[in-house]
Amino acid sequence: MEYLDPSSNYDSNKSKLPEHLGSFRSLRFLNLSYMNFDGEIPSEIGNLSKLEYLDLKVNSLQGPIPSQLGKLTCLRYLDLKGNYDLHGEIPYQIGNLSLLRYLDLGFTSLSKAIPFHVGNLPILHTLRLAGSFDLMVNDAKWLSSLSSLTNFGLDSMPNLGSSGHCHNLQELRLRGNNIDLLSPHYPNSPSLVVLDLAVNDLTSSIILGNFNFSSTIQELYLEECGFTDKSFLVPSTSIKKSSSSLVTLDLSSNLLKSLAIFHWISNFTTNLHALSLDHNLLEGPIPDGFGKVMNSLEVLTLSSNKLQGEIPASLGNICTLQELDISSNNLSGKIYSFIQNSLILSSLRRLDLSNNKLTxxxxxxxxxxxxLESLHLEKNYxxxxxNELHLTNLSKLMELDLTDNSLSLKFATSWIPSFQMFRLGLGSCKLGPSFPSWLQTQSQLSFLDISDAEIDDFVPDWFWNKLQSISELNxxxxxxxxxVQPQKSANWICQIMEQLPDCWEHLSSLEYLDLSDNKLSGKLPQSLGTLVNLGALALRNNSLTGKLPFTLKNCTSLYMLDVGENLLSGNLGLCGEQLNKSCPGDETIAKPQGLAIDGEDDNSIFYGALYMSLGFGFFTGFWCLLGTILLWQPWRIAYMRFLNRLTDYILVTMEVNMGKCHRWLTVFDGEQYDLWAARMTTHLEALDLWEPIEEDYAVWPLPENPTVAQLKNHKESKTRKVKAKACLFSLVSKIIFTGIMNLNSAKDIWDYLKSEYQGSERTKGHVERICKSPEEEKVSMEQEEEKQLFVATCFATSNSSSDSWLIDSSCTNHMTNDQTLFKELDKTIVSKVKIGNGDFISAKGKGTVTIESLTGLKHIYDVLYVPDIDQNLLSVAQLVEKDFKVIFEGKWCLIKDAEGKNVFKVEIRTKSYALNLMEEEQIAFSSTCNNIELWHKRLGHFHLTGLLYMQKHALVKGVSLLEDKLFDCVACQYGKQIRLPFSQTTWRATQKL
Known part of the structure; x- marks a missing residue:
């Protein structure tokens, strides 16, 4: 056999390279890449004397590179890239491979110096050692002897020498080497085509002075070089000649701010095919004429900047454009202005306008x-x-993400799409109320998000049969x-019995599953334990019952499990093997019986002697110590002092630790935000988790050939963001958690909590001389007081729509159509309101309403601004949520506070309960109230003890028998609050006081 290529057959069991591989002495071609082989490279591989091609890249090989590879004198191609556990030195026997033309040892753990014997490879044209951080180059003179070298890569090697001259290079990659280009150590090669100097500390004048860009250089990679406007934007007079050959320019991940970079690039070259300026600090609008000058662009990436304004129409006139990414900016306007003539952009394959402010x-x-293959428009307005017309002819579409918009998808039930999706995001889009039937045509989905889509329907049985390749499902x-569907599925034998389907063993690739906030019921199936790759499982707020399946222990990758708001936890019915409590229908869990000692075990004599010796030893040691303490007084006193000190130390330590736990791990329930935020900030800084919240850095995808440092940093950055989010989730109450559970990052969660709860506490009686904002504090105190007075005892009705508020049990939120009523209105909070006929109207803001009553201004909080309604509405559900009680009795609607006291009493008029604070006067409590409380209010909040004294001594007439039961009057407490201190000044009296 001369040819063997079983590559890309991934072995999850990590088998070793067979030693008998060396018996195939006639083998000339061997490709074992991407097979997950483990163990060391067998030395027997040196027996393949005729081998010309050896590819072992991207496996899990370990140990040193065997020196026997030097015996493969016919070898022309050797690739060991991506075996991160290969360590040791590069064997000098590599220099014996005189016919070698391709050598790649990148992304390994090889160490020490590169042997100069590598310079003995006269026809070597490709040498790549990228990502090997422990390799060193003591003397690079051997590079000069590689006369045929055309492709050279030594990434991430900061101690690289500078004396090697390679005049025939066509591709030079020196990423992350801290190289010095101030002197011409790297002479310009007349044939250089690709130059990669990324992740170095450079300036444009150094690059332009050392390389002739007007010759043959076609690709230039300068990302993450620390360029600023000052160090990069050299005057146009410094550019000797523009580059006519340059087609690819990458300036991403730098510190460029000025839009002059667009003019600089236009003067430098006009034949660019690919331009990357993402992850910079560019501010302002994109120059409108840029698309006219750079009319040969195929790839344009401007994501993660601070660009503003509309997308220039000139970008829509670049007929060669294939990829356009302007995501994560502050762009506004409409998409139509950019895609005015879609025929010109007929070559466009990828369009990403996500995370902007497009309308x-x-x-x-x-x-x-x-x-078009990929379309991302998520997180816009x-x-x-x-409908079908939008997606007609898009037969190549594989990615579509419209999440977090206000879109409605209206497709015919018989519609069959012409595309096959791999990624589909439709979160917050209206798909319902019926389950979208066209999804049954999408059998290749790996990501599906149909959350918050207003679907109120059964999950069809075909749905679970289409998800064999799914990895994330929301x-x-x-x-x-x-x-209920008693028949069996044709493919999976999956029964659905009013519960989660028991067919998860066929979804082995699933990594994320979110079915929270639905109406699922029944038990959790045991087959969930077969999802070995599952990382996050969210089933919150359903009606699931029973026990947690014991098979979940097999989900070793699971880092987040959320089954709250079900019947699984927090109740007396919790059962399962973990609690040693059987569930209904299970057999009684038997307790394990211990082994017999005497007469049933061969070692019973040995154990008997052992136990006897233990008893004798305990008796002797115990009485030797205790007897001495009892008989000798100094020891007894010292021992008691020791016990006292030990007890004090334990109690103090417990108290301190409990204090720390209460101090740092207090669950936030909406009160004292500033104190909680200060504690959380210090706590997160101590855990090194504050940076993901403060900076909200993005975790960007790894490049094609990542270095070990890039892999490590990528994993650490991703883990820190997840940990910060999990920390915030665990330290808020259940009610607050429901408001933040769908937020994407820890930064979004922190900002939400800050905007909702910061400044909610008001300090009364603060010292006037240290108050920096007395007017603002006065308003804040009035708002606090009005919030309490809002629950005063008054009721009213009116025919005025502005003053009248209907008490409505069908609406879920307070609403008004009068914008003038709002004291505070946040128009960034927009949503949809579903009305009786099934249509939706827009809520264009949310805030605090101020209304005038006979007793002063009142405030109603969390009111939606809905212009299309014709009546102000008070939501019964929202009142109940705020711990009020709403009771409908006869012709009256009674609203009571949490203590059962009457707050409002509204009479039914024209078949509705209308509350108007301007028509009715303040009323007294009903006759069931305490008489002393009634007379206390009638007499202008007269002193309670005085009332009892007048009754006892018959000082007044007409006062009914008062109950000798004192109470706390809220109005009196507020009236006696100290608002301002006495002036801290002294003066001398000039006359009798």
Missing amino acids: GEIPKSIRLLYQ LEGDI MSSNSLKEK
Whole structure:
């Protein structure tokens, strides 16, 4: 056998390279890459004397490189890249491979100096040692002897020498070497085509002075070089000649701010095919004329900057454009202004406009982008309907993400898409109320998000049969439920019995599953334990019962499990093997019986002697110590002092530790935010988790050939963001958690808590001389007081729509159509309100309403601004949520506080309960109230003891028998609050006081 290529057959069991591989002495071609082989490279491989091609890249090989490889004198191609556990030195026998043309030892753990024997390879044209951090180059003179070298890569080697001259290089990659280009140690090669100097500390004048860009250089990679406007934007007079050959320019991950970079690039070259300026600090609008000058661009990446304004129409006129990424900026306007003539952009394959502030509708002309493979429009302010016309002709579409917009997808039930999706994100888009039937045509999905899609339907049986390749599934915040279907699935034998389907063993690739906030019921199936790759499982707020399946212990990758708001926890019915309590229908869990000692075990004599010796030893040691303490007084006193000190130390330590736990791990329930935030900040800084919240850095995808440091940093950055988010989740109450559970990052969670709860506490009686904002404090105190007075005893009705508030049990939130009533209105909070006929109207803000009553201004909090309604509405559900009680009795509606006291009493008029604070006067409590409380209010909050004294001594007439029961009057407490201190000044009296 001369040819053997079983590559890319991944072995999850990590078998070793067979030693008998050396018996194939006639083998000339051997490719074992991407097979997950483990163990060392067998030395017997040196017996393959005729081998010309050896590829072992991207495995899990360990140990040193065997020196026997030097015996393969016919070898022309050797690739060991991506075996991170290969260690030791590069064997000098590599220099014996005189016919070697390709050598790649990158991304390994090889160490020490590169042997100069590598310079004995006269026809070597490719040498790559990228990502080997422990390798050193003591003397690079051997590079000069590699006369045929055309492709050279020595990434991440900071001690690289500078004396090697390679005049025939076509591709030079020196990433992360801290190289010095101030002197011409790297002479310009007339044939250089690719130059990669990324992750170095450079300036544009150094690069332009050392390399002739007007010759042959076509690709230039300068990302993460620390460029600033001052160090990079040299005057145009410093550019000797523009580059006519340069087609690829990468300036991403630098510190460029000025939009002059666009003019600089236009003067430097006009033939660019690919330009990357992402992850910079660019501010302002994109120059409108840039697309006219750079009319040959195929790839343009401007993501993660601070660009503003509209997308220039000139970008839509670049007929060669294939990829456009302007995501994560502050762009506004409408998409239609950019895609005015979709026929010009017929070559566009990837379009990413996500995470901006784009508005309006998605134009139907987008269907003319028939080459489109990826479309990302998530996290914008788009609205309107999407139907079949938008997606007609997009047969190559594989990625579509419209999450976090206000879009409605209206497809015919018989519609069959012409594409096959790999990634589909439709979160917060309206798909319901029926489950979208067109999803049954998408059998290749690996990511699906249909959360908060207003689906109120059964999950069809075909759905679970289409998810064999799914890795992330989010169906939360709907009204999904499972229907009874006794027959078996044709493929999976999956029975759905009003519970989660028991067919998860076929979803082995699933990594994320979110079915929270639905109507699922029944037990958790045992097959969930077969999801060995599952990292996050969220089933919160359903009606699941029973026990947690014991098979979940097999999910070793699981880092987040959320089954709250079910019937699984927090109740007396919790059962399962872990609690040693059987569930209904299970057999009684038997307690394990111990082994017999005497007469049933061969070692019973040995154990008997052992136990006897233990008893004798304990008796002797115990009485030797105790007898001495009892008989000798100094020892007895010293021992008692020791016990006292030990007890004090334990109690103090416990008290300190409990204090620390209460101090740092207090669960935030909406009160004292500033104190909680200060503690959390210090706590997160101590755990090194504050940076993900403060900076909200993005975890960007790894490059094609990542270094070990890049892999390590990528994993650490991702882990820290997840830990910070989990820490915030664990230290808030259940009610607050429901408001932050769908936020994407720890930064979003922190900002939400800050905007909702910061400044909610008001300090009364503060010292006037240290108050920096007395007017603001006065308003804050009035607002605090009005919030309490809002629950005063008054009721009213009115015919005025501005003053009248209907008490409505069908609405879920307070609403008004009068914008003038708002004292505070946040128009960034927009949502949809579903009305009786099934349609939706827009809520264009949320805030605090101020209304005038006979007793002063009142405040109603968390009110939606809905212009399309014709009546102000008070939500019964929201009142109940705030611990009020709403009772409908006869012709009256009674609203009581948490203590059962009457707050409002509203009479039914014209078949509705209308509350108006301007028509009715303040009323007294009902006759069931305490008489002393009633007379206390009638007499202007007269002193309670005085009332009892007047009754006892018959000082007044007409006062009914008062109950000798004192109470706390809230109005009196507020009236006696100290608002301002006495002036801290002294003066001398000039006359009798």
